[in-house]
Amino acid sequence: MSGRRDWWRRNRWALAALPVALVAALAASSDRVATYYWHAGLHDARTAGHGEWFELHDEYTDGKGTHERVVRVRLDRTAVLTPAALRQVRVEVPSGARAVQVTLSLEADPDLPLxxxxxxxxxxxxTRYDYQRPGAGEVTTARPMSPCVPGDTPGPSESLGRLDEVLSADERDPRPRSWTVEPVVVVPDDARVDEVLLWWREPVYVALDVD
Structure with a gap:
């Protein structure tokens, strides 16, 4: 029984994404194609200047229904990492590219899945350059599984409904009400980064000005 619980826990990230994939599949096969495509992209921007707090009000749906999501976010800075810093955070950058470290401050209820x-x-x-989740064994401070929550205290996961009963309880400490993250994104050398984008559910996203 413990082996089965371990399997559910190891695969929780993939399982948590299943409801999203199912909703997308059902929407694509329905008559409301226009509505589906509206929700499939980032085109409902909520903007904030560099160093300004923005409070996002949104909704999310999981195995227990639809809930409100309220999270505050602020872009503190962006910085191109030097070769020495890259070695320290263990990020490999291909020729013709550079690594940009994004420092974000966030505030939210510790019980909110984020x-x-x-x-x-x-x-x-x-042009958009997405943060790439690391593979197995590649998780570091600069490349966490999630770019917006602390690696050691990520907080709760979205409910998977009845599957919650077979998952092992998360014994890590609760996420604090305020925290800072510093994920790294690799971009081409000639890219002039203007905005940091953060989102949970399309089409809504937060656009934070770099300058």
Missing amino acids: ALCRLALRDADG
């Missing part, structure tokens, strides 16, 4: 966020940088031409 780990399934997405983060990206957007340049002056509108």
Whole structure:
């Protein structure tokens, strides 16, 4: 029985994404194609200047229904990492690219599931460079599984309904009410980054000005 519980826990990230994939599949096969495509992209921007707090009000749906999501976010800075800093955070950058470290401060209720966020940088031409989740054994401070919550205290996961009963309880400490993250995104050398994008559910996203 313990082996089965361990399997559910190891695969929780993939399982948590299943409701999203199912909703997308059902929407694509319905008559409301226009509505589906509206919700499939990032085109409902909520903007904030560099160093300004923004409070996002949104909704999310999990195995227990629809809930409100309220989270405050602030872009503190962006910085290009030096070769020495890259070695320290263990991030490999290919030739012709550079690594940009994004420092974000966030505030939210510790009981609010937030780990399934997405983060990206957007340049002056509108090109988007998404944060890439690390593979097995590649998780570091600069490349956590989730770019918007602390690696050691990510907080609760979204409910999987009845599957919650077979998952092992998360014994880590609760997420604090305020915290800072510093994920790294790799971009081309010639990209002029103008915005940091953060989102949980399309089409709504927060666009934070770099300058």
